[in-house]
Amino acid sequence: MDIVLQATRRDKGARSSLTKLRNEGKLPAVIYGYNVDTIPVSIDYKDTAKAVQQYGRTAVFKIDVEGKQLNAILNEVQRCALKGTVKHVDFLSINMSEELEVEVPITPIGEAIGVKEGGVLTQPLRVLKIKVKPSDIPESIDVDISNLAMNDSISVGGIRSSVQYEILNQDEETVVTVTPPVVVNDDTAGQGDDENQDIKATEAPESES
Structure with a gap:
């Protein structure tokens, strides 16, 4: 259209x-x-x-x-x-009639196994640069993350063969990854706050501009 x-x-x-x-x-x-x-x-x-x-x-x-x-x-x-x-x-x-280089957003599809187990999904790479004819430019590139377990990741190299376009990004670039949740130790949390207060107390006040 x-x-x-x-x-x-x-x-x-x-x-x-x-x-x-x-x-x-x-x-x-x-x-x-x-x-x-x-x-x-x-x-x-x-x-x-x-x-x-x-x-x-x-x-x-x-x-x-x-x-x-x-x-x-x-x-x-x-x-x-x-x-x-x-x-x-x-x-x-x-x-x-000529191919051009464009950036297309990446859309994660599904719910990762690692996320169901309490992990956190992060997406370091949100767009892919591809070379394609204008009439074939996709609205987005879908990446299935359903099988991602804890500490697993998907790189550009892992999806290169699943798309019909020439991807110009490097294979080692991470697209999505699942990491374990950060555990906060309540016993040490207060100590860190006290240390920060001590540091702030000894810092010289900033001069007003």
Whole structure:
């Protein structure tokens, strides 16, 4: 299904002009890459958010700039540090017949045996960089963790043969692992607190800037 986003050219302006666009429900963006010069544009915030939520960040969008349609993917998203709202996006124009390198999220599937026994599941690697044609970009890469026992892990090398894409990460990178729970010794917990208090008491106070 084609995901078409209507874009309007905009002039590169001061921060106030970008704020005005956002207040009008628009999202400042730029398009660059294959067969196009860098174009500053604005797009509808709600339409873009809805499309990304429905089809994922790895989807291929058609950006309609005044009647010219470009195939593009989201290349960068800038968010407001305080509110978490998206304030600017970069679209990379692509050639649909050529492979490209993209990052795709990893989704653990199932419940690990080690977790059922009280272990803790950690995921050091949350995205995989793959090389794939745009039409074949997956929304995510599922990794079955059901058979992971305590102290077991799954590395990139362990899933390389189970996907249809060229993975660019190193084989030794850990994707997920199950570790034993941390046991806190109540007898020593208080001693540690006292030691920390002693250290704080002997530290010189910081000067105010």
